[in-house]
Amino acid sequence: MKQAVAVLTRHDKARLIAPALSQFGWQLTEIASFDTDTLGSFAGGQSRFMTAQECAFRKAALAADLSGLNIGIGSEGSFSVGPFGIGTYNLELICCVNVAAGWAVTGRFYGPSLAQQWLLADAESLQRALADVEPNQHLVLQQGDYLKKALTAAQAHNLALLRLSRCEVTLSYDLRAHLSPQRRLHIQQAADDLARRLQCVCPQCATPGFWPDKALPGLPCEACGVATSLTSARQAVCQRCGYTATEPVAARHASQQYCQECNP
Ligand SMILES: [Zn+2]
Ligand SMILES: [Zn+2]
Known part of the structure; x- marks a missing residue:
């Protein structure tokens, strides 16, 4: 028999998460009764008062709580300026808690996003902006207090043309998952990352999430043998019993450009 697992979501995320977790024999049930926007949302409105990690954990715990099931899943996405201040990056976290067994494991994705924003003054720049948008990506149009979300590229095109006759418009990605x-x-x-972490269990107590995060x-x-700041080993620590395993990295030496002695 399949084990029922609750997912707290409003934007149809359970369908995206389910395939990776089917190997555990889980039957995902969506809990849509809770307004996740009260925990903070992308498109303005409620301001954020938790980190993304706290938010994902809170949603997972709420899913278990509201459903009365042992296992709950919550997800949280955020967008920020990328490394070295270049581009926009997307962080996606999916937290899974088992309230009966007492563990929490979080899967993550962090990478560049296509998300963009344009300030448009004429039809020409509008065409150029829309040519960059990938198929089925929806858009948000803003002009002063006027705000229209969930627009297809065609709808955004027509609405922007209409609005441009007054003054410039701001067009941006609607980043809601659906x-x-x-x-x-x-x-x-x-x-997928969550599934990999759940598969890794502590050799001592079998608690999932035994992952070399540290x-x-x-x-x-390589020249003088002094310890550099580069990673020499990765460590997994069990959140339940504290069992620790340390794996050295493949590299044996650091290039001397990272050495405080050879290259101060
Ligand atoms: Zn353990
Ligand atoms: Zn050195």
Whole structure:
């Protein structure tokens, strides 16, 4: 018999997460009765008061709580400026808690997003912007207090042309999961990551999520052997019993460009 698992979502995310988790014999049930927007949302409105990780954990715990099931899943996505201040990056977290067994495991995806925003003044720049938008990605149009969400590219085109006769408009990606194909792909990748982490169980107590998350610095310099800040080993620590396993990385030495002695 399949084990019922609750997912807290309003935007049809259970369907994206389910394939990766089917190997565990789980039957995902959506809990749509709770307004997840009260925990913060992308498109303005409620402001965020938790980190993405806290938010994903909170949703997972709520899913278990509201459904009365042992296992709950919550997901949380966020967008921010990428590394070195370049581009927009998408972080997707999917947290799975088992309230009966007392563990929580979070899968993640972090990578570049196509998300863009344009300030448009004429039909020409509108055409150029829309040519960049991938198929089925929906858009948000803003002009002063006027705001229209969930527009297809064709709808955005017509509405923007109409509005441009008054003054310039701002066009941006609608990043809600059901309106953004790339974000759905990222959520699936986070679900795959969650599945991999759930498969890794503690050798001592079999609690899932025994994952080498912790990077230990100290890879020795190739020239002088002094410990550098580069990762020398990765460590997994069991959240239940504290059992620890340390795996050295494949590299034996760090290039001397990372050495404080050889290259200060
Ligand atoms: Zn353990
Ligand atoms: Zn050195």
